Amino acid sequence: TAHEDMIHDSQFDYYAKKLATCSSDRTIKIYDVSVDEGGKNSVGKSATLTGHEGPVWQVAWAHPKFGVILASCSYDGSVLIHREAPQKTWTKIFRHEVHKASVNSIAWAPHEFGLCLACASSDGCVSILHYKDDMWQVAAPIIENDKLGCNAVSWAPYSSVGSVSPDAKDTTPMKRLVTASCDNKVRIWQCKSSSGAADAAWTWEEEVMNDADQHSDWVRDVAWAPNTAMPYDIIASCSEDNKVLIWTQNRDKKWTAKAMPEFGAPVWRVSWSI
Numbered sequence: 001t002a003h004e005d006m007i008h009d010s011q012f013d014y015y016a017k018k019l020a021t022c023s024s025d026r027t028i029k030i031y032d033v034s035v036d037e038g039g040k041n042s043v044g045k046s047a048t049l050t051g052h053e054g055p056v057w058q059v060a061w062a063h064p065k066f067g068v069i070l071a072s073c074s075y076d077g078s079v080l081i082h083r084e085a086p087q088k089t090w091t092k093i094f095r096h097e098v099h100k101a102s103v104n105s106i107a108w109a110p111h112e113f114g115l116c117l118a119c120a121s122s123d124g125c126v127s128i129l130h131y132k133d134d135m136w137q138v139a140a141p142i143i144e145n146d147k148l149g150c151n152a153v154s155w156a157p158y159s160s161v162g163s164v165s166p167d168a169k170d171t172t173p174m175k176r177l178v179t180a181s182c183d184n185k186v187r188i189w190q191c192k193s194s195s196g197a198a199d200a201a202w203t204w205e206e207e208v209m210n211d212a213d214q215h216s217d218w219v220r221d222v223a224w225a226p227n228t229a230m231p232y233d234i235i236a237s238c239s240e241d242n243k244v245l246i247w248t249q250n251r252d253k254k255w256t257a258k259a260m261p262e263f264g265a266p267v268w269r270v271s272w273s274i
Contacts, residue, residue: 010022052078075102186237190207192205207255
């Protein structure tokens with residue numbers, strides 16, 4: 001990859017035509033991926049993105065309906081938004097600096113909610129960055145997740161089972177996300193207003209997952225499963241306690257956990273197949 005230090009993340013774009021990697025060398029590298037007529041992959045580096053002043057932990061591609069946009073988060077407490085336009089010309093279009101410590105995880109919301117990014121930090125907070133009125137804005141208030149630090153964040157699918165608004169007049173699904181915390185907790189956050197039309201509409205309610213089979217150490221990652229058209233929601237969480245838990249929410253809104261067979265070491269990342 002030509003990185004000069006440890007690689008922390010690698011992500012394909014929506015069409016698997018571009019690959020982004022990030023590293024402790026403070027850079028992000030972009031590769032173009034193609035397949036020839038014989039089915040052989042061809043990978044060529046197209047750009048190196050800079051701007052962070054510390055290790056870059058994670059990268060995330062926005063949905064292609066918004067253009068070629070890549071977000072990155074770093075130990076330096078910042079989130080950068082990069083855009084490719086025209087082809088092979090990258091520009092930093094926004095720098096997000098509201099957090100007081102390392103930003104450990106970023107995740108784009110389902111595209112139906114617009115261009116909206118959740119950012120989880122070691123300062124214990126989760127900020128929501130969204131593009132509105134031709135400018136990037138930080139939705140208020142910032143979510144105060146826990147005092148020890150937040151390691152990961154993941155959005156619910158647009159039409160998940162538990163996202164029905166209590167307001168019968170509002171048929172748009174609520175925004176929901178799940179966080180992984182250093183206090184050993186998995187938390188669900190739901191936005192009372194689905195539209196996010198004004199700053200005042202971003203009001204979040206918390207639900208702490210409580211189950212007999214909980215994590216007993218830092219929760220390193222969470223991943224909300226894609227919409228399966230089944231009558232329940234599913235989340236996976238992993239922890240320093242060597243466990244992976246599968247959380248299920250039925251239509252009664254209650255979450256229950258089931259542990260997978262224990263791993264022989266801490267588990268730092270989980271990911272669902274589409």
